[in-house]
Amino acid sequence: MKRESIALLIILFFLCPLCVKASTLKWDTLTNFLESRFPPTFKKMSQIKEKYKDRVVFRFKGKAPKRGTEYLVLSAEPNVPLYLQRPAGVIRVESIFGEEALAQVMAVLGQKIAVGDNIVVPSAPVIYLYTNIKDKDVFEPYQSLRDKLLEKNYEVVEIKGNKVIPATDRYGIVIRLEGGKNYLVCKVQSLYSKDTLFAQTIKYPQAIATEAPVGQNIILAARQPVVVPTAPTVPVTQAPPATTPQAGTFRQAQVPSSTVSDFKKAMASVEHNFYRVREDYKRFVICEVDGDRTPDFVFLNDRGIFRYTLHDNQLEYIDKYTFNNNDIVALHLHTMDLDGDGKDELIVTLAEKLIVLDKKDSRLVSLILTHEGTAYAPMANQLPYYLRVIQDRAGKKVLLAQRKGKYEPFDGDIYQLEWDSGAGSITAPVIYEPARDIYSVYQFNLVPDNPQHVIILEPNHYINGYFTPEERVDATSDTDFGPFKEFPYPIRLEKDEYRGGFDKKTFKFAFAPRRFELHLEYDAQSFLINKEREPQTLAGKIKTVIKQGKGKDSIAAVKWIGNQIPTTWESKRISKDLLDFSFLHQGTKDMLFVLVRDQKGYAVETIQ
Numbered sequence: 007m008k009r010e011s012i013a014l015l016i017i018l019f020f021l022c023p024l025c026v027k028a029s030t031l032k033w034d035t036l037t038n039f040l041e042s043r044f045p046p047t048f049k050k051m052s053q054i055k056e057k058y059k060d061r062v063v064f065r066f067k068g069k070a071p072k073r074g075t076e077y078l079v080l081s082a083e084p085n086v087p088l089y090l091q092r093p094a095g096v097i098r099v100e101s102i103f104g105e106e107a108l109a110q111v112m113a114v115l116g117q118k119i120a121v122g123d124n125i126v127v128p129s130a131p132v133i134y135l136y137t138n139i140k141d142k143d144v145f146e147p148y149q150s151l152r153d154k155l156l157e158k159n160y161e162v163v164e165i166k167g168n169k170v171i172p173a174t175d176r177y178g179i180v181i182r183l184e185g186g187k188n189y190l191v192c193k194v195q196s197l198y199s200k201d202t203l204f205a206q207t208i209k210y211p212q213a214i215a216t217e218a219p220v221g222q223n224i225i226l227a228a229r230q231p232v233v234v235p236t237a238p239t240v241p242v243t244q245a246p247p248a249t250t251p252q253a254g255t256f257r258q259a260q261v262p263s264s265t266v267s268d269f270k271k272a273m274a275s276v277e278h279n280f281y282r283v284r285e286d287y288k289r290f291v292i293c294e295v296d297g298d299r300t301p302d303f304v305f306l307n308d309r310g311i312f313r314y315t316l317h318d319n320q321l322e323y324i325d326k327y328t329f330n331n332n333d334i335v336a337l338h339l340h341t342m343d344l345d346g347d348g349k350d351e352l353i354v355t356l357a358e359k360l361i362v363l364d365k366k367d368s369r370l371v372s373l374i375l376t377h378e379g380t381a382y383a384p385m386a387n388q389l390p391y392y393l394r395v396i397q398d399r400a401g402k403k404v405l406l407a408q409r410k411g412k413y414e415p416f417d418g419d420i421y422q423l424e425w426d427s428g429a430g431s432i433t434a435p436v437i438y439e440p441a442r443d444i445y446s447v448y449q450f451n452l453v454p455d456n457p458q459h460v461i462i463l464e465p466n467h468y469i470n471g472y473f474t475p476e477e478r479v480d481a482t483s484d485t486d487f488g489p490f491k492e493f494p495y496p497i498r499l500e501k502d503e504y505r506g507g508f509d510k511k512t513f514k515f516a517f518a519p520r521r522f523e524l525h526l527e528y529d530a531q532s533f534l535i536n537k538e539r540e541p542q543t544l545a546g547k548i549k550t551v552i553k554q555g556k557g558k559d560s561i562a563a564v565k566w567i568g569n570q571i572p573t574t575w576e577s578k579r580i581s582k583d584l585l586d587f588s589f590l591h592q593g594t595k596d597m598l599f600v601l602v603r604d605q606k607g608y609a610v611e612t613i614q
Contacts, residue, residue: 031147031208033154036181036192039204040158048088049127051077057121058294058301059591060111060403061348062097064125071107074201075099078128078177079119088124093175095119095401096128096198101297101348108297108348112198114401115174118527128177134197136165137183138218147190147210151183168218169225171457172197172400179203180224185214197226198402225439226400279597280611281321285312287608288493289339289521290601292588293350295377301590303610304352305601306339311352311375311382321610327375327382333359335368335495337518338448339586340395342403344374344385344425351376351385353405355393355518357495365498366513370410374432385425386432392416393423394447398440399454401526406438408447413500415516416446443477448519451532453566461532461566463487463522471566483564483571488537490520492585521586531563531574535584559584561598561613577613587613 051071056063062079071077076098080091094117097109111119133155142148155162163170165180172178180195188211194204287305295302295313303314303321310328314321338355345351352375357368373387391407398404404422411417419442421435444450444462453459453471459480461471467488471481494515503511522534539557558579565574582602590597600613 031150033151033192035206036151036194036204037154037158039194040160043203044131045127045129048078048080048129050088050124051127052125053082054079054119054121054123054125055106056299057119057591058299059589060401061100061294061343062109062111062119063106063299064109065106067105070102071099073099073101074199076112076128076177076196076198077109077125079115080124080126081117082120082122082124088126091124092117093177094123096177097125098196098199098346100343100346108299110343110346110348112196112400112402113172114526115176130160132161132163132173132176132178134163134165134170134172134178134180135183136168136170136180136224137185138216138220138222139183139185140215140217145214147208148183151181151192155181165224168222169457170197172226182224184220185210185216186220187214190214191220195224198400200224223436226398278612278614279319279599280609282607282609283314283321285309285608287312287585287601288336289586290588290599290610291339291341291586292590292599293341293352295350295352297347297349301592302350303599304339304341306336306354308334308336311339311354325380325382329356331358334371335359335493337493337495338393340393342395342405344405345376345427346425349377352382353393353395355391357410359496362498364512366496367498368410368495389432391421391423391435392447396451397524397526399452399457401454404438406441406447407435411497413497415497420444420447443474446519448522451522451524454524454526454530459566461564461571463519463534467537469564469571471571481566481569481571483573485536485562485564485573487534487562489540490535490537491517491540492520492583493518525589527591528563529565529574531565533561533563533587535587536560536562536576536579537584538579539581539583557581561587561600580613 052064052066054062054064076096079094079097080088081094083091093115095111095115096113098112099107099109101108135152137148139145139148152162170180178197180197182193182195184191188209190208190210192206192208193202195202283305285305285307287307289306291304292301293304295304300315303316305312310326312326313324315324335357337357340353341350342353343350354375355372356370358371360367360369370390370392372389372391372393374385375382376385391409394406396404396406405424407421407423409417419437422438423435424433426433440452441450444460449463450460453461458474459471460474461469463469467486469483470479472478473480494517496513497516498513499511505511520535520537522532524530524532537559539559558581560579561577561584562573563575564571577598582604584600584602586601588599590599597612599610602609602611
């Protein structure tokens with residue numbers, strides 16, 4: 007018996023250290039990584055040499071930065087030391103060209119990124135600590151991880167649930183400690199791109215109670231605005247409803263009662279440009295298709311995609327992609343760098359006309375095009391979705407999708423699509439939570455400073471602001487932006503309609519909605535076409551009636567202010583049909599181009 011007791015003590019002596027190691031983790035590998043990745047003070051790498059839309063170019067000396075590396079952008083105010091410069095944003099390296107790097111803007115932090123701004127290695131990031139483990143405060147590995155980070159003087163923000171409200175003035179990362187069956191996994195991820203920067207898997211012999219699966223998506227939410235009491239002022243609701251700003255710059259929202267300098271004075275480099283085009287184009291965007299940093303003017307019609315460039319103040323044709331299907335109806339055109347290669351992909355929404363049970367109908371056959379070498383190649387085609395690219399509340403581009411209804415234009419949830427570089431295909435659609443319960447993928451924009459607010463362009467052509475948890479209208483506009491009935495496509499009726507006698511109607515026309523874009527770089531305003539010149543249906547065909555002197559179209563900007571959504575900027579009104587618009591950003595110069603139709607045909611021009 008004595009020998010058995012001694013043997014048991016010996017076994018316990020050797021087992022106890024193993025028990026301690028299982029329950030007490032030092033996390034040295036993790037903290038060593040953090041210290042090597044993020045220096046104690048900012049390390050300047052370069053300055054922004056060029057900027058175009060959400061991409062920047064900078065030069066580097068010595069070793070080239072790795073693709074996927076993130077840098078912090080600081081302002082470049084004169085006579086201010088680097089450590090006191092204001093954060094402007096976060097960029098991610100996409101590709102290297104000789105001694106220059108091309109990077110994408112992943113987040114805007116407080117102010118617009120500009121040419122000349124400093125590019126630095128971020129230091130001492132805010133750490134957003136996430137876990138899927140129940141009762142985390144009594145779970146020893148979580149406690150030891152949190153204590154280790156605090157011991158190293160990191161600012162630690164513990165996440166409740168799966169939503170992060172990031173600081174708007176500092177760089178941040180996510181550290182995830184997640185439990186599975188007999189293991190723990192610790193990862194460091196980018197807060198902005200969700201790239202995995204570090205991973206460590208640890209065997210854990212005890213059962214782990216969890217409240218979410220490993221790998222749950224973390225959602226970025228906007229910080230609630232802080233209302234600071236000020237001296238008594240005239241409430242926004244007292245601003246005269248008829249006051250619509252027609253001067254000023256689109257770069258900054260104008261409160262209806264304030265005064266903004268003249269557009270020409272603010273944009274001294276802008277002159278009126280007018281380019282007649284031969285084709286009957288329906289949509290257009292200014293983007294960068296082939297990665298040469300030269301703006302491309304890309305047009306869409308029912309026959310295909312057509313690309314032009316500006317050269318010697320002329321719009322010169324480059325190339326095209328033909329649909330080779332006479333039943334195609336072009337609906338929408340958007341762009342974004344979907345695969346992170348430094349080039350814009352073309353996000354094209356198409357419908358194909360059909361006859362179903364002797365009724366005119368249509369189905370969605372959308373596609374995503376990339377430019378490879380000297381030709382276009384489909385990354386995805388025959389997609390049964392309406393496609394749209396939006397800016398989220400952090401300024402990141404997001405690809406959204408929604409299905410067509412059987413008898414109505416839109417049906418069901420709005421999804422987010424991403425590119426899986428490993429599989430070389432589009433990922434399975436995931437419900438886009440910020441747009442849950444919204445009817446149409448094209449009718450809304452997010453409100454950057456409030457995660458529970460969205461603005462919606464209603465079927466009656468007014469804009470309302472909604473408090474989404476209760477689907478309650480909290481703000482309204484007093485502007486009727488007019489019906490946009492330019493691009494029809496057929497949808498069959500569930501039941502035939504009879505209009506006296508034997509005149510039977512078996513289908514109806516739906517109309518592709520107008521462009522409705524949020525631009526954080528322009529003071530978080532949303533832009534759309536203010537439509538006064540209405541197309542009319544004559545003899546069963548969609549024709550445009552040009553009303554000389556009776557209607558003028560314009561581009562308008564709106565923003566949620568107080569309990570109103572006023573028109574914060576409006577372009578010059580013109581006696582032409584506005585079909586689409588796009589912004590051109592080159593250095594410090596910003597221009598707004600519009601696609602128009604007049605009595606002579608189609609054209610692209612700048613508008614003031």
